Amino acid sequence: MFTSTHLLKQRRFLPLFVTQLLNAFNDNLYKTTMVLFVVYAVYNSADAETMFSGxxxxxxxxxxxxxxxxxxxxxxxxxxxxxxxxxxxAEIGIMTVGAFGLFLAWKGLAVEVIAIPLLMLALFAMGVHSTFFGPIKYAILPQHLEKDEVLAGTGLVEAGTYLAIMTGTILAGFLAEMIEVAAVAVVGFAIIGYLTSRQVPPAPPMGEPEKINFNPFTSSWRMVRDITHNREVFYAILAISFFWTIGSVLFIQFPPLAKNVLMADQKVASLFLVFFSIGVAIGSVAVNMLLKGRVSARYSPVSVLGMGAMVTLFYFVCRAWNAMLVDDTLMDITTFLSYPLAWAVLGSLLMIAIFGGMFVVPLYAFLTTKVPASQASRAVAANNIVNSGAMVTGSLFALGLSAVGVPLAEQLLLSAAMCLISAWLGQRLYRAETNAEVASDVAL
Incomplete structure (x- = not known):
């Protein structure tokens, strides 16, 4: 069964879907509002803005x-x-701290001494919150869905996540100028998210009781080491991680690039993220339809090559845009869209995200279908460990490029080049997948 809309009628899926949607929405509403406010209202330097974003x-x-x-x-x-x-x-308490930081920023009270540290503290706590929620949102699917529904459910979760990001981003673009409203909103949506989470059906442990290793370093090492024995899952994790390395560089670049290269205001910066989110949602659904519910990396290499080509196109569009500007006045959405090249900017961003969604969604399904059900959360967690290391590396790399004076637009070419490595990893994964199928057929 490769259509996914029927799952939205099922209690075994709908409460989780809505909870995850609200989680992604509120995460993004808070983070984007905070970043846009600081970039546009606190700092006045491209280097400082890129540094804060990173x-x-x-x-x-x-x-x-x-x-x-x-x-x-x-x-x-x-x-x-x-x-x-x-x-x-826990999210309710975290967002209360974040709301207080936003309130202080709105009032202009100790912005750099107290408000921004509070905002960062809440952001770190939301990272902890998402760390504990992340393995569950994928690993619970094989427990509640049939085998031929898992890819559809994964695609729907991914599409819903990015549509929620899109909605949160749109709202953040407006609330960056109404910080007091944003402070109330993030707490309110946290409360709604808790209420919907109470409707998620039970999902008891599938394996035998084990002792939990609470040492973050030894447990991380053992978890990643154990998962490398499964070649399909190992290559899926590497490919996802490199994809998010590219993604972290792009997301760091978007707000400063919008302000300093395209000369656009924060609402246009939000519009960029909106188109990116729409694209990933489209790609998530499209690849599920192409694969007809089968978990496979068949389209991953060509998808990420398409993504690299679109990043390159985006670079040339940005160069052409910068060359035609006559002043340094920030444009609102209406002015921005009045330029014919605006649709080339938005179109290339949309295609980057469509190909990105087609690349990454099947790989997440590998994590929960190629391991025993009792280990699915740990497979997702191992992926998150490697992903986070890759994303931090990408963030630091982007900051390093800015520190040595590499222009924002030129940094896009690096992201395009990294897509070649992602394509190679995707091809290795597909080869491991076909080898595993051959071995399975021989065994039968």
């Missing part, structure tokens, strides 16, 4: 590296629905 990304990602192993163990050895409710309850 630091915010690193602060959010760090908990995935530190705590994913513990989160994966807890998810496999406990009732996943119970953990979801605990995590969503």
């Amino acid at each position: 630091l915010a990304s690193a602060v959010f990602i760090l908990p995935f590296f530190l705590f994913s192993a513990i989160a994966g163990q807890l998810a496999d050895l406990s009732d996943k629905a119970k953990i979801i409710r605990m995590v969503k309850a």
